[in-house]
Amino acid sequence: MSSIKLKHASGNAVSIAAPESNPASDRTLYVPSNANGTILTTTSPKAGNILQVKQTYKSDTFTSESASFVEVTGMKCSITPTSSSSKILVTANVHAAGESWNYGVVVFKIIYASDNTNYADIALPSSGSTNGHMTQQLYSNGNSNTEHNQSCVSWSYLHSPSTTNEIGYKIQGRIQNTGSWWVNRSAGTHYSTSSITLMEVAG
Secondary structure, three states: OOEEEEEOOOOOEEEEEOOOOOOOOOOOOOOOOOOOOOOOEOOEOOOOOEEEEEEEEEOOOEEEOOOOOEEEEEEEEEEOOOOOOOEEEEEEEEEEEEOOOOOOEEEEEEEEEOOOOOOEEOEOOOOOOHHHEOEEEEEOOOOOOOOOOOEEEEEEEEEOOOOOOOEEEEEEEEEOOOOOEEEOEOOOOOEOOEEEEEEEEOO
């Protein structure tokens, strides 16, 4: 296999090598004619590039009566950043419903941990959301016999975890007053799906 070796003044070199397997036809890599440039790599990308994407897709249902935050099973996604300067674009969509007794409000939030053990809230830079954290509320619009009271809560936030450790993101939920609440179903027989998507964005 032929190659071109570019040697640095200090001794080490970088080689431009032919493909490991025979291409279907001759290929040409063009050098910019009117501008300087740098070859980008996964360890030296352009800021804003998407380096990797992870997703968790939940199609089964979850039911609870908890008035304290509990983990929604199956709604966890993990990613390992390639650089501590990377940001993680967190996008989540949760379809859920709650009984409307006492104006039952279902509250969901995203928590994270860089060690997959000590989970904590994602603090927002302002207090635009409840408690200044990634919290969303779902207001029930029917009683326990209503079949069309399923809604969707969603988030999209560019998180700066500043780590290269594996990061886990989870969804937790609770009902604000009393009654049952559900994920991926309504009080009746209408079902849906939910997901968490994580994108590593080069810093």
